[in-house]
Amino acid sequence: MSTAGITIGVLSLITVLSVMNGFEGQLKGRILGVLPQAIVSDVSGKTVRTEHPPEFIANLPHLVKSVPVVSSEAVLQSPDHLAAGQLVGIEGSRDEPLRQFMLSGSVDSLEQGKYHLLIGHSLARTLQVKKGDKVRLMVTSTSQYSPIGRIPSQRNFTVSGIFNTGSDVDGQLMVANIEDAGRLLxxxxxxxxxxxxxxxxxxxxxQLATMPLDKGWTWQDWRAQRGELFQAVKMEKSMMGLMLGLIVGVAAFNIISALIMVVMEKQAEVAILKTQGMTKQQVMGIFVVQGASSGVVGAVFGGILGVVLASNLNSILQALGVSLYTYGGQLPILIEYQQVLLVVGLAVCLSVIATLYPSYRAASVKPAEALRYE
Structure with a gap:
């Protein structure tokens, strides 16, 4: 029963962590793949556009590439509704991450001077607009004087495409050509x-935010807008792991109780072995091996079954007729084998630790007292 308990605990822990890893990875790809992960800019807010980035940016660790960007908070208005969000001006390169999420239209439609705009499907639904409709884009960070006072910089744009990342980004992000967005700003x-x-x-x-930048440059990254979301996902993942880890803890206590029962039953046998010359360390070794074998077998089997279950979870749910998504979607599964080894290793260590007290009790048996009534 102890072995079965550890097997179930490790299996559950690996399966749930794999699903949580999948959700975290999907959020990372869908949100942080589309939004600017980090922007290094001049403190004035207007950076000189050059062909290549400064040397200190090019030498940053973890950097894949750096491209020019125009970014600002903005308000989008349709004939009937109003919504706020983030405006991002891009060059529309061939490897632009947004391309894989397009529902209609194309990133290539963002031609300079055409004043085209790509918006998320949630934002399009809120504004009740579709591809080809005109919307008014207003930027509050820059304003101009008029006879009625200062008004935000604004211009009519044409919705040339709608994207769907499957996240809340679809209700906030507006993407335009970098030149058109720059003129608006x-x-x-x-x-x-x-x-x-x-x-x-x-x-x-x-890590990068703590690195010194050249004088006159400032750093901003996705944590200002999405830090709380990923912090919540991380905490939920940790709490889920802790709760399921308690199953392994209960199984370890089963090992303790089972071994104590064995020690009580085998006191006479232990006493006979000690009278024949067996040392305390050898007696402890017998019970440690007996108890730890339950943990090792349970952890290894649980690890194997957990990987198999996680790999085939969507197929199993489909066979059982369980649909977790309305439109035939699947659970995102990401098995991190380093994490699997860590879970199995901790389960084995906990099982070994659980054997120490009963083994010490067994080694402390005094032959004379144990065999007094034999």
Whole structure:
């Protein structure tokens, strides 16, 4: 029963952690793949646009590439509704991450001077607009004087495409050509907001943010807008792991209780072995091996079964007729084998530790007292 308990605990822990890893990876790809992961800009807010980034940016660790970007908070207005979000001006390169999420239209439609705009499907639904409709884009960070006072910089744009990342980004992100967005922000062709950094690991921003920059440069990253979301996912993952880890803890206590029962039953046999010359360490070794074998077998079997279950979880759910998504989607599964080895290793260590007290009790048996009534 102890072995079965550890097997079930390790199996459950690996399966749930694999699903949580999948959700975290999907969020990382869908949100941080589309939003700027980090922007290094001049403190003035208007960075000189050059062909290549400064040397200190090019030498940053974890950097995959850096491209010019224009970014600002903006308000989008349709004939009937109003919504706020983030405006990002891009060059529309061939490897632009947004391309894989397009529902209609194309990133290539963002031609300079056409004033085209790509928006998420949630934002399109809120504004009740579709491809080809006109919308008014207003930027509150720059304003201009008029007879009625200062008004935000604004211009009509045409919705040329709608994307769907499957996250809340779809209700906030607006993407335009970098030149068109720059004109709206009162920038000339030689200016931009800053250098957009693509990193091999978006979570590396916590390390990069502490690195010194050249004088006159400032750093901002995705944590300002999405830090709380990923912190909540991380905490949920940790709490789920802790709760399921308690199953392994209960199984380890089963090992303790089972071994104590064995020690009580085998006191006479232990006493006979000690009278024949067996040392305390040898007696402890017998019970440690007996108890630890339950943990080792349970942890190894649980690890194997956990990987198999996680790998085939969507197929099993489909066979059982369980649909977790309305439109035939699947659970995102990401098995990290380093994590699997860590779970199995901790289960084995906990099982070995659980045997120490009963084994010590067995080694402390005094032959004379144990055999007094034999």
């Amino acid at each position: 009162k920038m000339n062709s030689k200016q931009m907001s800053g250098w957009r950094l693509y990193l091999d690991d978006p979570f590396a921003v916590s």
